[in-house]
Amino acid sequence: MKTPLLEIEDLCARVQDKEIIKGFNLTINAGEVHAIMGPNGAGKSTLSYVLCGKPGYEVTSGKVRFKGQDLLSMSVEERAREGLFLIMQYPVEIPGVPVTTFLKHAINAVRKHRQEPELDTPSFLKLIREESKKLGISADMLKRPVNVGFSGGEKKRLETLQLSILKPSFAILDEADSGLDIDALKVVADGVNAERSDSNAMLVITHYQRLLNYIVPDFVHIFADGHIVQSGGKELALELEESGYARFVKENN
Amino acid sequence: MSGLLQNIELPEANLPWLFALREKGREAFLRQGLPTAKTEAWKYTRPRDLQVDDFVMQTSPCHCSDECDCEHHSHSSLDDALPFDCYALHFDNGHLRHEHLPLPRGVQIMPLSDAFSFADDIKSRLGKTLNLDKYPFAALNTAYLNEGVYISIAKHTRLDKPLALVYHTHSCHDNLFFNLRNLIVVESGAQAELIEYHHYSGAEKSRYFANIVNEIFVGRDAVLSHYKLQDEAFKAVHIAFNGVKVKGGGAYRSFCLQKGANLARNETFVSLTEEGASTEVNAAYLMNGWATIDTTTDVEHLAPQTVSSQLVKGVVGGEAKGVFQGKIHIAPHAVKTEGHQLHKALLLTDTAEVDCKPELEIFADDVKCSHGAASGELDEEQLFYMRSRGIGEDEAKQLLIDAYLEDVLNTLPDTSVKQWFASKVK
Incomplete structure (x- = not known):
């Protein structure tokens, strides 16, 4: 018996006055990795922001259930504490807030919600050191302000570090490969793969097939004009790589 | 005329110079009156709006009755106010608490009223850092010259821990008004840290008016660090003027955090009088509700190779108003000087306001000056x-x-x- 983690029904959403998500349907069960592929401008990032509750992204109709609960009625932080996590395409820089301070606030907010005791400084530092080592994150990077002056690769490593310490039940990877060279991509993919389990799920958003060689999905969906136009197995991604998006986009116009 | 100026008999009126100085203050205040919207130096911070007229000067040390449950009657709990080791002087509702304070060699402290007769340099220093016709509240303070402390740090003395002036206000009766004048002399080569802490206890809504003037003299190659926290009750009025003169090679470094009061102004006027004198006038303000908090600075470079820097940051929420007025003046012969100023404010709500007026008056060539101002949101x-x-x-x-x-x-x-x-x- 499969347990649905995320159920999206007829979702429509807009940014300002522009309708971007138009009747989106998808159910993701525990243990599954889904990939969404689509051309630039199809609304892929909008979908991830809508799911996270970013201000300015307005849901006009439809339902989203996360672990059986109404996701859309939760605040941004409640969604995160319930186990929704977004690896952002362009993580923002936060001058003046050191990485360790930020991570400590985040992990303790999540632990508090799970009714687990807050981590004290020594156990927190131990955890961070262990996980950072696996991702090739230096001690110096942890002391710096969040993402300030980080290279594309360093930013994505920090996103992956957060994934590994916050242990979300559902992670969205929004163009996780953008700005990465092949070595950094492998490190990030290894970090993400290490978190895969039967109890959690992932949604990988990308417009290149390349990332899916490293994070192999169970299902691939083609996303165009605000909704899914075709679904299939991992071979669909390879097919796309050959034929391009034009065929799918045209069919819908 | 303003009810703030009452005929109160002050001690030591038999000293002719003191009597004359008080009279000068009284006349200067009468000439100017309270600042209005038309007073350029007060155009953003308007005391008249707050009707400061009904404040009443208190002359007796204890104003509370025995039934009063304000903390005035339990001093000890207030002694823990500062979480670091220091030499602390306490004021209760504007009156210096008389208690024995063991002091290291080279440090002399006495109530201002004693200093009138016993401090050698009092006549040559008192009132010399300020122009009575420019600062109406300092003029008012001069008319009431009596309360406060005289602090003198002898040549080459280095204080092992900070000196703290702790102001406890616990007015259980409305409209208390008090004036304090502190005279601080740091002689050549001496170094000291001065902490000023203004806070209240008891009724959060108590309304009082603290009018404070610090006159500070920093000698040759001396260093005074002056750190102030203004955390008055939210209906209080706090007006402070710091007049500072710095001699050659000396340094006055200040930081003032303001977060309390309904109307507050911390004004600092630093005169760098000799070559190599320097100052830092830094401040932060943090406010909510309907408060107006004003930080006004004026740094005067009167000699070559003098250096000043000012960094002021504010966080304004609610319907509050932050004000920063900062001036750098460089006299014609004050070459090779440096003056820098930066003010930044963070507005947390749409109804928060910040007013900023930077002024640079540069009459010398070969100087390095900069100023900047910015406000933004989260x-x-x-x-x-x-x-x-x-x-x-x-x-x-x-x-x-x-x-x-x-x-x-x-x-x-x-x-x-x-x-x-x-x-x-x-």
Whole structure:
């Protein structure tokens, strides 16, 4: 018996006055990795922001259930504490807030919600050191302000570090490969793969097939004009790589 | 005329010079009256709006009855006010508490009223850092010259811990008005840290008016660090003027955090009188509700190779108003001087306001000067990023506010005093 983690029904959403998500349907069960592929401008990032509750992204109709609960009625932080996590395409820089301070606030907010005791400084530092080592994150990077002056690769490593310490039940990877060279991509993919389990799920958003060689999905969906136009197995991604998006986009116009 | 000026008999009226000085203050205040919207130096901060006229000068040390449950009657609990080791002088409702304070060699402290007769340099210093016709509240303060302390630090003395002036106000009766004048002399080669802490206890809504003037003389190659926390009751009025003269090679370093009162102004006028004198006038303000908090600075470079820097950061919420007026004046012969000023404010709500007036008067060539001002809001993208990691909205905002104030707090040396200030911006 499969347990649905995320159920999206007829979702429509807009940014300002522009309708971007138009009747989106998808159910993701525990243990599954889904990939969404689509051309630039199809609304892929909008979908991830809508799911996270970013201000300015307005849901006009439809339902989203996360672990059986109404996701859309939760605040941004409640969604995160319930186990929704977004690896952002362009993580923002936060001058003046050191990485360790930020991570400590985040992990303790999540632990508090799970009714687990807050981590004290020594156990927190131990955890961070262990996980950072696996991702090739230096001690110096942890002391710096969040993402300030980080290279594309360093930013994505920090996103992956957060994934590994916050242990979300559902992670969205929004163009996780953008700005990465092949070595950094492998490190990030290894970090993400290490978190895969039967109890959690992932949604990988990308417009290149390349990332899916490293994070192999169970299902691939083609996303165009605000909704899914075709679904299939991992071979669909390879097919796309050959034929391009034009065929799918045209069919819908 | 203003009810603030009453005929009160003050001690030591038999000293002709003191009597004359008080009269000069009284006349200067009568000539100017309270500042209005038309008074250029007060155009953003208008005391008249707050009807300060009905404040009443208190002459008796204790104003509370025995039935009163304000903390006036239990001094001891207030002694823990500062979490670091210091030489502390306490004021209760504007009156210096008379208690024995063991002091290291080279440090002399006495009530101002004793200093009138016993301090050799009092006549040559009192009133010499300020122009009575320019500062109406300092003129008013001069008319009431009596309360306060005289602090003198002898040549080459280095204080092992800070001196603290702790002002406890616990008015259980409305409209208390008090004037304080402190005279601080740091002689050549001496070094000291002075902490000023203004706070209240008891009724949060108590309304009082603290009018404070510090006159500070920093000798050759001497250093005075002056750190102030203004955390008055939210209906209080706090007007402070710091007049500072710095001699050659001397340094006056100040930081003032204002977070209390309904109307507050901390005004600092520093005169760098001889070659190599320097000053830092840094400040932060943190406000909510309907308060007006004003930081006004004026740095006068009167000699070559003098250096000044000012960093002022504010966080304004509610319907509050932050004011910064900063002036750098460089006299014609004051070449090779440097003056820098930066004011930045963070507005947390649409109804918060900040007014900023930088002024540069440069009459010399070969100087380095800069000034800048900026105001902004919390970054929505940063807030979203933190919230998307589970951090609550208020907690995320506080992290961003802490980050915003970090550079101005970092102007303080890395000690327990800095930790104390850092804990007060939460």
